[in-house]
Amino acid sequence: MRRLRALAATSGFVSILTVAAVPGARAADQDLIKRGEYLVTAGDCVACHTAPGGKRLAGNYVLNTPIGKIRTPNLTPDKETGLGNWSEEDFYRAFHDGISKDGSYLYPAFPFGWYTKVTKDDVKAIWAYLQSLEPVNEPRKDNEIPFPFNIRTALITWRTAFFSAGEFQPDPNASAEVNRGGYLVEGLGHCGMCHNERKLVGNSGLAGKLGGGVIDGWYAPNITPNDHQGIGSWTDEQVITYLKAGTAPGNAPGVAAGPMRQTIEESLSKMTDADLKAMVAYLRTQKARETYKVKDLEAFNQPNAPGSATYLSYCSSCHKPDGRGVEGAIPALAGNTSVQSQGPETVINVILGGLGAQSGYAPMLAVGQGMTDQEVADVTDYIRNSWGNKAPVIADRGVVSQARGQIKTMLAGNAPCAEIEQPAIAKALDEAGLADALKDIRQEDFIPRLDGLLPKIKAAAPGAKDDDIVNGLTTAFCKVAKDNEFYRNAPWHAVIGSFSNVVYSQLKNPEKRAEIRSVPGAAPPRN
Structure with a gap:
């Protein structure tokens, strides 16, 4: 969800030039857009509305649902393929009621069962941000939904049984912090979409609330205050740190993987500490659920x-x-x-x-x-x-x-090599002479060549995280070495995994590189 266009009070859009002529209005609109950007981040809209390798929020991400494959729409303000011809009222109706511009029912894979709880003012901010985006012409590809699920009028049965429209109602007996957390968890965060135990796609009110459940082949764990299966034994600090970083001190949290890792990277890690704290405070008030005895x-x-x-x-x-x-x-x-x-x-x-x-x-x-x-x-x-x-x-x-x-991953060797996500890392690898350093590299070359390469990468990208360097080098190694004849008879998952771990070890233990250089007869770096 994102980008810039101000709404006139009467008839929709006014041009950016018109807004610029009124400094006070422009400042107000920019504030609204900025707030909308944060709300879009809280809702993790990027995850579902950006296809792999596609333009941000231009849609065509494939959702594998129990009724078939649903491709998400383009949220940019392109008039032909996006939201360019929608009004703010059209958008609010879809967001709040699950009804599209043409009056058809939206599939509950779009979490309007949760988004209905978002206030109209916040939806207005989200809309302003989306309209501020650069338009992207990206026609939506067809869904792959068999009969009778492709008949949208049949969704009236689901809506009658499971959907109730209405904004979040604060609990008068709860603190402002708990109510803020509830607004986020039950609304934009749509946490139950993955973490509800017994769920039908899109329904936020079934039994087993937040008790854990399977989503897209992964298990979203119990996040109620249960001590053994949930977050009851975690401290508030552990939960907040986990939501920000995907792990936390102590044994309980573990490391985030699958969809949760993506949610943390794209959404939760970018939210304020106050909002994360509020979400935890709300989760603490929920009934502790035991999904098994x-x-x-x-x-x-x-x-x-x-x-x-x-x-x-x-x-x-x-x-x-x-x-x-x-x-x-x-x-x-x-x-x-x-x-x-x-x-x-x-x-x-x-x-x-x-x-x-x-x-x-x-x-x-x-x-x-x-x-x-x-x-x-x-x-x-x-x-x-x-x-x-x-x-x-x-x-x-x-x-x-x-x-x-x-499961198809680069590390498993059954998926294409990934792309280096951080431009700074890609540039640093190039400046460090990566192509020559990894040319015809064998396993016995890993340590000596990395010994010469890593200091150059660190110098070229002094602010880079070790995680990004490890993953960037692993990706580069995959592209260079996967088809190397040296590894035709070796299990590739073991080769690339070994390389990745050597990079990690060399970064974390630079003194080992010095020891290697001091060993008589040690192979010299090949740069």
Whole structure:
């Protein structure tokens, strides 16, 4: 949602030049646009309205829903393909009531069940921001929804059963902070869209509110104050830090992955501390939900569990035999509430797809690519039920096969090499002579070549985060080396994972580079 056009009091748009002629009005409009930009960020509109490789907020992102594939609309003010011919009233009706400009019902994949709670003044600010965007001509591609779900008039049944329009009503007995948090969680944040336990797409009021649930093949965990399965054992500081950075001190939070990581990067990390604090305060007031009974869990014979050998072979060198990881470098699995969610999907996805460096933590190899489905299932059960952890064992082993078919990542070696997201990192890599440094690079060359390369990158991009350097170099290595004949018979997920971890280690332990340089006969850097 975004960009600039002022609304006339009577007939819609006035030109920017007209607004510029009235300094007071221009300042007011700019303030409104700025507020709208923040609200769009809080609503994480970019996530669903920007296609991979597409223009920001120009739509055509594919939502995989239970009724088929829905492609999102263009939110820029392009008159042919976007919102250029919409009025503010048209937009409010869609946002608040789920009814499009032409009078058709919107599919509840658009979270109007939550957005209806947003005030009219805030919708006005969002609209002003969207209209300030550079128009992008991006025709919307067709949805892929089979009969009878492609008949929009049938949505009246869903609306009658589940949808009630109306702005958020503050609780007179709650503090202003709690009510602000409730407005964000229940409205723009639409947290229940992922975190409700038993949900129908788009419904914000079903049982199991915020108790956790599966979304797009990932498990959105319980975020109620439950001590074991939710955030009850987390401190406020831990929750706020997690929402900002995707991890937090202590064992409980773990590391954000999948859709939550994207939400943090694009939305939550850009919100004010006051708003994050308010959201946490509101979550603390919710009913603590238990999505499974610990006492009813199937007995798990930890010492002789099938997954124990797999864990020792693939996982213990980083996460340690006791599951405690390495503080600040490898997240703990023991006591990790995300690991102990009702559903195993997120753990399985991370094992199969790996994780890039984030929040100072080392990248994780896609170790599951070297395991059988049975081994992935066994080690998942082992992790979720060891060192005091308790979670349901996997009932349907087909969930691993299904996840393997869906998870496509650069680290797993089953997706194209990514693009370097930060221009500053791309420029620094180029200035450091990356092309020559990585040419025909073999695994035995990783350390000496990085030893010569990393100081140059740090000098070229002095303010760059280590995470971005690790991920940027890993992406560059993928592009240069994936088709290298040296690796034709090697498991690519292990090669790229090894490179990524060497980069991380060399960045975090620069003294090791000095030790390497001082070793007689050590290979010289090849720049």
